[in-house]
Amino acid sequence: MAIAGKRRYTGGLVDVAAGQISREIFVSDEIYAEELERVFTRAWLFVGHESQIPKPGDYFVSGMGEESVILCRDREDRVHVFLNSCRHRGMKVCRYDEGNTPVFTCPYHGWSYATDGKLVGVPYFREAYHSKLDRSQFGLVEVAQLEIYKGTVWATWDPSAPSFLEYLGEFRRYLDLALDAWDGREGGTEVLGGVQKWLIPCNWKFPAENFSGDSYHNISHRSVDLVGIGPSGSGRRDMRERLIGRRLQICFPDRGHQTGAYVLPNEEPTPPAYQHSPVVSEYFRRCEEQRRERLGAWGRVTGAPGELFPNTALHPRQPRSIAVWHPRGAHRTEVWRWYLVDADAPPEVKDFLRQYYIRYSGPAGLTEQDDMENWNYAHAASRGTIARRHPYSYEQGLGFEVENYEWEGLRIPGTVMDVTDSKSSEHNLRNFYRRWAQFMDANSWDELATWRRRP
Amino acid sequence: MINVRTLEPGTRVALTDGSTVEIVSNPKDGIWVFARYLSSPRDTSLVGTEEMVFAQDMVEIQTTP
Structure with a gap:
């Protein structure tokens, strides 16, 4: 049976076409119990x-x-x-x-x-x-x-789910941005230190949505940018590629994965970073140079926050990490964050990154604290009887996405929204909820693996 | 009562059924040890075999290494 038309979630509580989503899917205990069964027992985690x-x-x-x-x-x-x-x-x-x-x-x-x-x-x-x-x-x-992919371990309870690589589809190339070594060699990352774990009083979909590509909330991080916690002492990150490249939001509608990315111009090298430490700065300069040589045109693509459906967040560039939003009831999320580094990076690089990572992320990280405050209060203020009657708006950029996006000779896989000029879009967020609604409505992977039905 | 977590390999222990075993390894979960049967009046075929032995079945330390 095809997933189309109005069902309880698709076109109902999750009306992506209209850009409106009911608050019920965040605060209803009944819906939460249903998503544990229909999302978390069937997806790859x-x-x-x-x-x-x-x-x-x-x-x-x-x-x-x-x-x-x-x-x-x-x-x-x-x-x-x-x-x-x-x-x-x-x-x-x-x-x-x-x-x-x-x-x-x-x-x-x-x-x-x-x-x-x-x-x-x-x-x-x-x-x-x-x-x-x-x-x-x-x-x-x-x-x-179970699948081990470039060191990361993924699993599903569902024997009928597609293989992990099929589940990824072309999103694999964006996952690789987090898992390959900085110089473009396949794999080569390891976990730095322990896993940080903490609780947030909000539904798990708040952080999942945020990492899907909500750049609209950057105003929340203005204080962090002012303080300058980045590796060069300015802003949150050294991502000067945003000043010279195209800023994209990319999603895969049939898979539910989405990410941000930057594409650098053909002739421009990756801007310098990590200048607070000459050793670290030189390490990344050399890695970026080798990455361009090794990957060719694809080496012009650098990663930005993304979400692998349903609850794994990718932060492929600065600070490089993977987070899982573990559901702990409709009103609570337990966050686990793994930090990644090149396994063969010099100790000085690892130590520098460790300090930067904890300055940025985790329960004490300045940037993550901003986010948690938003999710906490947004969730609490959405639980009331009156509040539940009013859906959230997801209308930004509706209808402006592009298939077969290409820039300076490089085609970008996925459905793309170029937000270089428009600044922001909710394109990726709609994609996340579209897929979530499909999981909630579908009775089997026969319905969910829509790509298998293409001619 | 024996504190099973402290039993080192080579320790000989008497069991409730009259058997004697020698500790081979100890996962230190406080519940099981891996042990080799030295004698077993209940089942002589067990002698020489290695089995997991339950803490509640151990009654007395005979010798320590």
Whole structure:
């Protein structure tokens, strides 16, 4: 069945054509329960990074929707993602954030699982179960599909979901902007330090929307720009490419992914950055030069914030990071942010970036605090009976998007809105909610994989 | 009562069924250890095999390494 016309969400609560979206989808507990089932059990979700579990027995406890999951490497070096819940009575079998272990043992009744998920220890197996329990049927629940892409680990509970690469489609090239080394070599990034985790009193779609491409809210960050927390002491970031290139918002309507990007002119080098440290500045100058040589015309594209549907945010340039918006009820979001660096960058570069990253992002980061304040109060002020009657406006740039966008000989994949002159657009935001509505309305991946039906 | 978390490899422990095992490794979860059977009046075929042994089945430390 094609996804078209007015359904409960598509054309109803989420009226993308009119640029209006009901507040109910942010504040309704009933809709929240529905999206856990229809979005979070079917989509591909970010779980962690391989560099967090380098050795057999290493594990990292992550989340998929509201579910706690264990990302681990078994004794045979295979990577798994398991539901962190004992098959006997549901207790968490791992209550640490990360570590190394030969087994995950439930502290409630003592059932114990190997790192490949097999149930290996059942107290009183001979005596109480009379050796009758079929232990092979009670291993840890494992995700239906898992993909390791350039070090990042992704998983879905849905066996009928397309492969991760098919799920990405052409958005893969923009994900690569965050995962490839700064000089354009494939992969080569690692997680810097630990994962920052904190709670925000708002619906998870507020930050997801923001990272989809809301540049309209830049006024909120004016104080940070004035303070000058950027790596050269001016603004928030050193992104002077915005002064010489085209500023784009790019989305993929059939996938629900979207991002910002800058395209530099043919003959212009990437402007200098990180001048507060000569070593760091020289490192990035050399990387940018090599990147142009290695990638050719595509090396003119630099990344900006984006969102891989549904709840993974990409920040590919400054500060380079991945965030997951874990839903914790309709009115609360738990943010987890991973910071990425080139694995082979000199220690001085890593240390400089670590300090810049925490100055910018995370619960104490100046820029992220601005955002959290907005989401917090927007959510709270949208919960009332009167407030719910009035939809939000998403009309910016409606009808001005372009297919097959090209600039100075470089075609840009995706549906593009050039906001160099218009300053802002809600094009990418509409794309996020269009896809969200499709997930909420569709009964299966047969309906969601619309690209498979093209002639 | 034995504090299972402190048992080092090589420690010999008596079990409730009269068996004796030697600790091979300890995941230190306080519930299980990996151990080799040295004797088992219940099932002599267990001798020499390695199994996970439950904390509640361990009654006495016989020797330590």
